[in-house]
Amino acid sequence: xxxxxxxxxxxxxxxxxxxxxxxxxxxxxxxxxxxxxxxxxxxxxxxxxxxxxxxxxxxxxxxxxxxxxxxxxxxxxxxxxxxxxxxxxxxxxxxxxxxxxxxxxxxxxxxxxxxxxxxxxxxxxxxxxxxxxxxxxxxxxxxxxxxxx
Numbered sequence: 001x002x003x004x005x006x007x008x009x010x011x012x013x014x015x016x017x018x019x020x021x022x023x024x025x026x027x028x029x030x031x032x033x034x035x036x037x038x039x040x041x042x043x044x045x046x047x048x049x050x051x052x053x054x055x056x057x058x059x060x061x062x063x064x065x066x067x068x069x070x071x072x073x074x075x076x077x078x079x080x081x082x083x084x085x086x087x088x089x090x091x092x093x094x095x096x097x098x099x100x101x102x103x104x105x106x107x108x109x110x111x112x113x114x115x116x117x118x119x120x121x122x123x124x125x126x127x128x129x130x131x132x133x134x135x136x137x138x139x140x141x142x143x144x145x146x147x148x149x
Contacts, residue, residue, distance in 0.1 A: 040065055085124035086141050090134040097136045 017035055020026055026033070031050075041047060044065070051059045089104070091097035 083143050084141055085121060085143070086128060086139055087124050088128045088131070088133065088137065088139050090132065090137040092134050092136065094136055097138060101138070 017033055020033055024031075046065070047063050049061050049063060051057075053059075089097065089100055091100050
């Protein structure tokens with residue numbers, strides 16, 4: 001069985017899908033066109049997701065069930081971050097990338113408060129998840145900002 005595990009129920013799974021092509025034996029191939037969001041299948045560790053594009057572009061991915069994340073029992077508790085962080089820095093060209101790395105280095109030298117553990121993790125998260133990933137990139141792995149820059 002193929003599943004769409006997207007979490008956003010407001011997205012249209014397969015635009016304008018009404019009924020399957022009768023020439024495609026979906027049951028025989030154990031396939032299903034997903035028309036809505038589905039929960040992760042109970043008892044399954046892995047699922048397959050395939051896409052057969054209109055112009056002949058095909059894609060297939062095997063996904064593993066994500067680990068359960070327990071929330072802290074009290075709002076003041078902080079969940080421990082992994083010790084090593086990945087810093088992803090990108091720019092439109094090589095010179096801009098070098099300049100961006102230099103700018104971060106100067107910024108951290110002038111602001112020692114950024115070396116606090118929470119800010120260290122926040123900075124890595126922001127670079128990796130909230131910044132645009134441009135054509136020229138570098139990834140640095142470090143246990144602290146002073147080791148990264």
